[in-house]
Amino acid sequence: MATPNDRKYSKSHEWVKLDGNTATIGISDHAQDSLGDITFVELPEVGKELKKGSEFGVVESVKAASDLYAPVSGKVVEVNDKLGSEPEIINSDPYEGGWLMKVEVSSADEANELMDAQAYDSFAEQE
């Protein structure tokens, strides 16, 4: 799966897509592929304030349970409720249907510090 160019990527394998002040956040194709079949996602409550780098949830797969880290700071405005019953969407469609949450960012600059698609691809390859 090609890594989309319309967003930024963190070293902990989350992606961020900015639309004005709203950032949609998910995990990369590389991340879902490494985790294997995802069976459960724990997401934060709407309204929660997140700091860049803080834990905001957990993804559980048949192989592992991994923490999710906020790639940007901000307030959670929406979470993807569909994942409650169909967490496997993250495996099949990590960049669109498998989004995790939307955050009202406190500073757009934070997102710019993250990697672009090309940089992330080579980062993921080396890992």
Add this chain to the structure above:
Amino acid sequence: MNYISNTKEQQKQMLEACGVGSIEELFADIPQDLQPKSFDLPAARSEFDVFRHMESLANRNYAHLVSFLGGGFYDHYIPAAVDALASRSEFYTAYTPYQPELSQGTLQAFYEYQTDICRLTGMDASNASLYDGGTALHEACQMALSITGRNRIVIDGGVSPIYRKMIYTYAANLNIDFAEVPVSHGQSDRDAVFGAIDESTAAVVLQNPNFFGVIDDHSDIAAKCKELGILTIQSVNPIAMSVIKTPGETGIDITTGEGQPLGNPLSFGGPYLGFMAARRKHVRKMPGRIVGRTVDQEGRDAFVLTLQAREQHIRREKATSNICTNQALCALRAHIFLSLMGTGGLTELAKLCLAKTEFLKQRLSSIKSVEVMNSSPTFNEFTVRLPIDAGEVVSRLIDRGFAAGFPLGRYYPGMQNYMLVAVTEKRTKCEMGTYAENLEDVLWP
């Protein structure tokens, strides 16, 4: 496993590696009164000598007393089949399997045990058991703190004082704000409970029947808490569940209890059995092992340990709890006991306990200056007020062959003359009669 001894020199090296100067320093965190007086063991003795020594120690127990002692642990009959089946080596040897799925029989027994607990309590999901009723209640508090992200726990005064002490001991180094609400006439004081809860409260902890044996309907407390996003935790007596309103029907979020009454003997504090069940939505925050049923690659029924990402061997420091086993043999005994009793048998047992308790209440209230407290219904147990110190009455009745009851002054200041009296199906009319006569004789010689 072989005993591997070490030399003085090796001990010195190990202590150095730990950065302490002496063995005493190594154990410095253990309170002084709990530390052994000496690490020097006496010289070796023959098997027969040791046997005789242990026998003389065992004979110091008053195991022959006719028991009216309860306080959370009860003298119920244990059918012989419980011992016979639970001590089969297939269960006994593989009781805590490290490659669990190899022991399908053990997992099936736990799965069935979990089903028992869910049916008894009316809850959605049970774990495969915890150490005992008190630690289970502590785990439930931790669960509520983690689910709500809040910091305050309100505990009803009807919760066993032994459990409360255990909760505080476990939480001694955690920054948790506990509040206790005294009971009113032996029951949960609604106004006081509602006055004690606020937006920082994670849970209200209740017990039914409570420590005084009083049966309550906590539905109103559960409903009010639900409005405020506060969880309700209820510790229950498993045998009473067959005749009184269950936590499921009451609207409780997490239920726990002591499983000893289900086929486990009274033995100086354990091993006992903690059970826990919760609403489905809280299952991922539940501590301990959970057995699930699935199918293998050929479509046959198979049992597995499930939701293991909660557990510390997967999630390390982020585990829901540091419990990494279950009370396997005690849970197995509970399951065998319940299977033998069946729904009808268990209900009959509970009704027998209720009826005999009422009989003894009436008999004791006929004794001069003995007052049976609480007009509300009780299960298994009730409180009496005596004209003299209850501890004194208990020690005098031991000489006459009775464990008379639980002196409440031990945990409730000002209740020196009060005693909890427990009655199970094992107590005959004749035993209750002689008990009452002896009590009367001790009070009014």
